[in-house]
Amino acid sequence: MSQQYPENSWVHLDRSHVWHPFTQEATAPPPIPIASARGAWLHTTDGRKIMDLISSWWLCVHGHAHPVIAAAIAQQARQLEQVIFAGFTHEPAVRLAQRLTDRLPPGLSRVFFSDNGSTAVEVALKMAIQYHRNLGTPRNRIAVLQGGYHGDTVGAMSVGRSSGFFEPFTDYLFRVDTIPFPETWEGDDQVENREETALAALDRLLSQHGQELAAIILEPLVQGASGMRMCRPMFLQKLSQRIHQAGGLLIFDEVMTGFGRTGTLFACEKGGIIPDIICLSKGLTGGFMPMAVTVCQQKIHDAFLGDTFDRALAHGHSFTANPLGCAAALASLDLFASGEPLQNCARLETIHRQRLQGLITHPRVTKPRCTGVIAALNVANPGSSGYSAAIGPKLKQFFLDRGLLIRPLGEVIYLLPPYCLTDEELHTAWDAIHEALDTVT
Numbered sequence: 001m002s003q004q005y006p007e008n009s010w011v012h013l014d015r016s017h018v019w020h021p022f023t024q025e026a027t028a029p030p031p032i033p034i035a036s037a038r039g040a041w042l043h044t045t046d047g048r049k050i051m052d053l054i055s056s057w058w059l060c061v062h063g064h065a066h067p068v069i070a071a072a073i074a075q076q077a078r079q080l081e082q083v084i085f086a087g088f089t090h091e092p093a094v095r096l097a098q099r100l101t102d103r104l105p106p107g108l109s110r111v112f113f114s115d116n117g118s119t120a121v122e123v124a125l126k127m128a129i130q131y132h133r134n135l136g137t138p139r140n141r142i143a144v145l146q147g148g149y150h151g152d153t154v155g156a157m158s159v160g161r162s163s164g165f166f167e168p169f170t171d172y173l174f175r176v177d178t179i180p181f182p183e184t185w186e187g188d189d190q191v192e193n194r195e196e197t198a199l200a201a202l203d204r205l206l207s208q209h210g211q212e213l214a215a216i217i218l219e220p221l222v223q224g225a226s227g228m229r230m231c232r233p234m235f236l237q238k239l240s241q242r243i244h245q246a247g248g249l250l251i252f253d254e255v256m257t258g259f260g261r262t263g264t265l266f267a268c269e270k271g272g273i274i275p276d277i278i279c280l281s282k283g284l285t286g287g288f289m290p291m292a293v294t295v296c297q298q299k300i301h302d303a304f305l306g307d308t309f310d311r312a313l314a315h316g317h318s319f320t321a322n323p324l325g326c327a328a329a330l331a332s333l334d335l336f337a338s339g340e341p342l343q344n345c346a347r348l349e350t351i352h353r354q355r356l357q358g359l360i361t362h363p364r365v366t367k368p369r370c371t372g373v374i375a376a377l378n379v380a381n382p383g384s385s386g387y388s389a390a391i392g393p394k395l396k397q398f399f400l401d402r403g404l405l406i407r408p409l410g411e412v413i414y415l416l417p418p419y420c421l422t423d424e425e426l427h428t429a430w431d432a433i434h435e436a437l438d439t440v441t
């Protein structure tokens with residue numbers, strides 16, 4: 001934190017009292033104090049503006065501080081801020097559940113509320129395991145895709161163990177069966193081979209242990225945290241057929257891909273795939289409130305019915321179905337209903353594709369790729385690679401110096417902007433990426 005802040009400023013207290021997420025505090029530059037935000041822009045306390053090109057960790061789909069959502073939360077706060085959700089209910093939760101199930105693929109009709117992406121995943125896993133147990137045919141294996149990330153709680157870490165973030169905890173994580181992820185990119189001519197390898201691994205697992213497989217959990221179309229790695233809808237269709245044939249449940253973690261990121265409201269729509277369970281969070285409230293849902297097929301819900309509590313799902317959080325979160329999510333869905341956000345996604349995707357095309361022959365670019373508003377590329381020969389690649393922090397600083405929040409995942413540069421971003425603003429970001437590729441080493 002530089003001299004510009006007065007000695008008694010709250011900004012200095014950050015370093016003595018706050019512990020930041022995913023941060024090595026000994027080496028990270030001081031955090032940037034933000035006073036307010038609007039649309040695609042963050043406003044620092046010292047009067048600078050920063051363009052938020054990652055939607056503040058993939059949250060604010062409509063941009064920051066959208067007045068419609070802000071007003072909905074304020075109004076709800078004056079009426080009902082919170083109420084216990086066991087034995088009680090309230091209109092915002094019921095309306096939200098109904099609107100989500102109307103918009104999701106057929107059969108996804110029961111909504112379980114929680115607080116964040118990780119808890120949505122924990123709920124999905126517990127639903128899947130107890131579902132089979134309640135049917136009288138317990139199954140004890142969970143399959144995942146290589147590189148999948150599903151959050152930072154212990155169950156979510158277990159299914160995301162191959163993402164590489166959780167080394168200190170591996171002894172405490174439950175075992176999973178890992179299937180290769182057939183990532184692909186523009187101009188890739190090996191994708192069929194990779195998909196065949198992945199499906200062959202799945203077939204081997206199912207022939208040996210098909211009866212024991214409770215579920216597979218995966219991020220459809222785009223693996224976020226492991227570097228915006230993309231696969232084809234066709235692969236997911238083939239995978240889902242096999243899982244269903246084996247009697248396993250298909251869990252889609254759409255915590256990041258949900259609410260327009262891939263160009264459709266949900267990624268599962270792209271392949272016409274109907275998961276048994278879907279996890280949503282991040283964009284659910286337009287990025288305003290910590291809230292998540294785990295939505296399941298009716299048959300899963302029904303398997304928990306019975307005369308005794310031991311058949312019920314013994315899970316709940318203090319803030320389950322928080323009315324302020326529900327109000328924000330309803331307002332966000334109203335915005336989506338106008339059609340404008342998804343039109344904006346298409347507009348941004350067109351620019352992404354143009355600009356990626358212009359970089360395809362750049363000597364430092366590999367694996368250029370785009371799905372919806374998510375565009376990514378790898379910087380070739382970064383020295384070290386992976387999340388802790390040395391080039392990452394240098395690139396981040398380069399972009400920040402130009403007033404751009406772009407936060408590479410190791411050697412992967414990606415954009416995941418809020419949908420209100422203008423064409424001109426997006427071009428500015430791509431110009432900076434071009435410049436970084438030419439100059440940052």
Ligand SMILES: *Cc1c(COP(=O)(O)O)cnc(C)c1O
Pocket residue numbers: 116117118119121149150151152219224225253254255256257281282
């Ligand atoms: C971010 C993320 C999570 C975890 O969500 P939190 O709200 O950070 O707990 C889970 N799954 C995916 C795909 C994510 O991108």
